[in-house]
Amino acid sequence: MQPTAEQRRWMYRNMVLSRYLEERIEALYMEGKTPVFNMAKGPIPGEMHLSNGQEPCAVGVCAHLEAGDIVTATHRPHHIAVAKGVDLDAMVAEIFGKATGLSGGRGGHMHLFDAAVNFSCSGIIGEGLGPAVGAALSRKLQGKPGVAVAFMGEGAANQGAFHEALNLAAVWQLPVVFVIEDNAWGISVAKQASTAVPRNDARASAYGMPGHHVADNDVEGVYAAAGEAIARAREGLGPSLIEIETVRLAGHFMGDGEDYRPKGEKEGLTDPIPRYRGTLLEAGVLDEAGDAALVAEAHARVEAAIRFAQDSDFLPPEAALTTVFV
Amino acid sequence: MTTEITVPTDLWEGDTEGVITAWLVNDGAEVAEGDLVAEVMVEKAQYEIEAPATGRLGIAKEEDEVVSKGSVIATLEP
Amino acid sequence: MTTTTKSASRKLTIARAMAEATAQEMRIDPRVFVMGEDVGPLGGVFGNTRGLHDEFGPERIRDTPISETAFIGAAVGAASDGMRPVVELMFVDFFGVCMDAIYNLMAKNTYFSGGKVKVPMVLMTSTGGGYSDAGQHSQCLYGTFAHLPGMKVVVPSNAYDAKGLMTAAIRDDNPVVFMYHKALQGMGWLGTEKGATVAVPEEAYTVEIGKAAVAREGRDVTLVSLGVGVHHSLRAAQALEAEGFSAEVIDLRSLVPLDRETLRASVAKTGRLIVIDEDYHSYGVSGEIIASVAEHPGCRLRAAPKRVAYPDIPIPFAPTMEQWALPNADKIVAAFHQMLSES
Numbered sequence: 001m002q003p004t005a006e007q008r009r010w011m012y013r014n015m016v017l018s019r020y021l022e023e024r025i026e027a028l029y030m031e032g033k034t035p036v037f038n039m040a041k042g043p044i045p046g047e048m049h050l051s052n053g054q055e056p057c058a059v060g061v062c063a064h065l066e067a068g069d070i071v072t073a074t075h076r077p078h079h080i081a082v083a084k085g086v087d088l089d090a091m092v093a094e095i096f097g098k099a100t101g102l103s104g105g106r107g108g109h110m111h112l113f114d115a116a117v118n119f120s121c122s123g124i125i126g127e128g129l130g131p132a133v134g135a136a137l138s139r140k141l142q143g144k145p146g147v148a149v150a151f152m153g154e155g156a157a158n159q160g161a162f163h164e165a166l167n168l169a170a171v172w173q174l175p176v177v178f179v180i181e182d183n184a185w186g187i188s189v190a191k192q193a194s195t196a197v198p199r200n201d202a203r204a205s206a207y208g209m210p211g212h213h214v215a216d217n218d219v220e221g222v223y224a225a226a227g228e229a230i231a232r233a234r235e236g237l238g239p240s241l242i243e244i245e246t247v248r249l250a251g252h253f254m255g256d257g258e259d260y261r262p263k264g265e266k267e268g269l270t271d272p273i274p275r276y277r278g279t280l281l282e283a284g285v286l287d288e289a290g291d292a293a294l295v296a297e298a299h300a301r302v303e304a305a306i307r308f309a310q311d312s313d314f315l316p317p318e319a320a321l322t323t324v325f326v
Numbered sequence: 327m328t329t330e331i332t333v334p335t336d337l338w339e340g341d342t343e344g345v346i347t348a349w350l351v352n353d354g355a356e357v358a359e360g361d362l363v364a365e366v367m368v369e370k371a372q373y374e375i376e377a378p379a380t381g382r383l384g385i386a387k388e389e390d391e392v393v394s395k396g397s398v399i400a401t402l403e404p
Numbered sequence: 405m406t407t408t409t410k411s412a413s414r415k416l417t418i419a420r421a422m423a424e425a426t427a428q429e430m431r432i433d434p435r436v437f438v439m440g441e442d443v444g445p446l447g448g449v450f451g452n453t454r455g456l457h458d459e460f461g462p463e464r465i466r467d468t469p470i471s472e473t474a475f476i477g478a479a480v481g482a483a484s485d486g487m488r489p490v491v492e493l494m495f496v497d498f499f500g501v502c503m504d505a506i507y508n509l510m511a512k513n514t515y516f517s518g519g520k521v522k523v524p525m526v527l528m529t530s531t532g533g534g535y536s537d538a539g540q541h542s543q544c545l546y547g548t549f550a551h552l553p554g555m556k557v558v559v560p561s562n563a564y565d566a567k568g569l570m571t572a573a574i575r576d577d578n579p580v581v582f583m584y585h586k587a588l589q590g591m592g593w594l595g596t597e598k599g600a601t602v603a604v605p606e607e608a609y610t611v612e613i614g615k616a617a618v619a620r621e622g623r624d625v626t627l628v629s630l631g632v633g634v635h636h637s638l639r640a641a642q643a644l645e646a647e648g649f650s651a652e653v654i655d656l657r658s659l660v661p662l663d664r665e666t667l668r669a670s671v672a673k674t675g676r677l678i679v680i681d682e683d684y685h686s687y688g689v690s691g692e693i694i695a696s697v698a699e700h701p702g703c704r705l706r707a708a709p710k711r712v713a714y715p716d717i718p719i720p721f722a723p724t725m726e727q728w729a730l731p732n733a734d735k736i737v738a739a740f741h742q743m744l745s746e747s
Contacts, residue, residue, distance in 0.1 A: 097722030108721025347592030
């Protein structure tokens with residue numbers, strides 16, 4: 001399955017936008033945290049899990065999705081949220097904890113909910129799978145179109161929820177796709193030290209579903225595998241599992257010393273964005289002027305969202321007591 | 327002879343500043359060479375400072391103070 | 405393992421105290437081993453296994469997959485078979501994925517076997533917020549664990565108690581849940597409470613599980629708390645002293661068993677009770693403490709007791725909302741003033 005020229009530019013643009021968002025968040029996160037790194041300080045307090053390097057997973061999958069399709073994401077959600085079309089202003093405002101944020105600042109960066117595009121995420125490993133299965137079941141029961149995609153890291157494939165959800169989705173033949181972003185590290189623990197098989201797509205056969213593997217963080221490889229899996233789900237043929245070899249260019253979270261990574265390992269990783277840019281330039285899908293315009297536009301969009309967040313107020317503190325129930 | 331306790335220049339990579347997060351010995355206490363006396367944090371990573379000699383500790387940089395590589399953080403009086 | 409100082413005034417962070425207690429027990433008892441996520445070369449996200457992997461190696465300091473049901477269940481099995489595992493649940497909030505191994509196995513197997521099967525394991529887990537980590541990484545859940553019979557529960561407020569309670573927990577023939585508050589841990593990036601880093605003896609010792617401590621003596625009101633709340637209470641006691649009131653501060657240290665005698669003795673003296681708990685307000689530690697005092701026939705309260713606890717809401721991310729909701733010394737002082745105005 002080949003993406004159109006327009007889809008290729010869409011994927012590239014969303015990668016650029018996501019990365020620039022992460023770069024700006026990184027800089028703003030460090031405000032108030034140097035030289036003393038206290039997580040509680042600065043305009044963006046708390047933990048911050050950046051998705052730098054994992055953009056191909058998000059865009060290659062979301063290129064096939066409509067707003068009505070469902071995505072559940074992880075504690076590292078920004079790239080997926082961007083590609084799923086989550087309201088960028090409200091998302092960035094949520095990351096800042098502001099009243100104009102997706103949930104008025106109650107959720108923060110690990111708990112982004114945008115019902116308009118059926119996006120949600122959770123800070124607990126493997127916990128997006130069950131809800132994706134349930135959303136797929138809901139569509140099936142209601143006779144409504146749509147597929148659900150559950151994103152997870154490779155570490156999640158060792159959680160009970162992974163195995164239970166895959167089995168359930170397969171036994172009920174639900175329109176759901178499970179996507180593993182294999183960045184090779186679960187905080188400090190390398191995949192080979194935690195996972196009994198070298199590739200998790202092998203586990204698909206245990207649940208009677210197709211397993212796809214995408215090597216080398218390849219944008220269009222993700223596009224092809226996801227296209228096949230999502231088409232299969234839309235046709236009512238049941239779930240699929242995809243594992244994508246991707247890279248974690250940043251630490252597990254901001255401030256991670258990463259002493260556990262072997263010397264040179266990180267330096268040997270390829271940044272997928274310049275590589276894809278090169279691919280598109282070579283294919284004539286993008287020219288230098290077009291690239292410059294695309295990049296400038298994406299940066300401007302991010303800057304506008306950050307200004308929106310910075311200019312927004314916090315909710316009054318007592319608002320903490322509201323929305324527990326509706 | 328007074329010995330200075332400095333932040334070793336090879337304690338972490340780069341020239342980032344750190345902060346003393348804990349003194350593990352009280353000011354004025356006697357410490358022995360090799361004793362762990364303080365923790366310094368750079369971003370989220372914590373590093374240990376050992377006493378380079380035996381003596382009575384005189385703290386020069388308090389907890390939460392910012393330090394650089396080579397900073398004198400205390401003295402040891404024999 | 406890091407060289408530790410011989411100085412009499414040596415202080416440790418809670419993280420170091422936990423690691424030292426574990427190392428000392430591991431040196432004398434080959435049955436003790438550690439399992440958990442990132443407990444190996446990283447030394448634990450919150451530093452409490454730092455140095456152990458270097459000294460004891462990967463056989464006894466085992467990094468696990470993200471498989472809490474499996475490795476906590478495995479700890480139950482290993483403990484029943486004669487080992488003494490120390491396992492870590494990185495954030496207590498993660499108990500949701502593995503509670504069956506904890507409350508249906510770890511906590512009940514001894515009883516089911518009529519006392520014939522021992523489950524001598526320690527489940528250590530981090531608690532608490534205050535640094536905008538939102539509602540899945542900031543909870544205390546003390547009441548949740550203490551409510552369920554069959555497991556001891558300890559919550560240190562300082563490094564001396566942390567070492568002694570950890571040693572006692574490892575030596576205990578019963579399962580012990582060791583709940584350490586992130587703001588006390590000595591990790592600078594979590595903004596550590598200075599009062600938690602205290603002098604700790606080099607040699608191994610135990611702090612008896614089930615004994616509260618009087619952290620400060622007083623006559624006019626009893627402030628009961630645990631973990632970080634003890635430090636809020638001590639600050640409140642100082643503020644009250646400046647106003648001419650004398651507050652006694654009780655550090656529970658253990659929730660199970662609960663030292664009700666120390667509580668009742670203190671309230672018998674002061675006649676007033678305020679409970680400070682960062683856990684949720686309802687159905688939790690604060691209610692149990694008040695009930696334990698009030699239901700005793702000797703209870704002579706001069707005023708209705710009060711609690712300064714976390715409201716019954718998920719923990720919000722935004723610092724404005726979270727800080728507003730958290731207990732602090734000002735709220736304790738205000739609760740005391742309110743109590744006086746009511747009585």
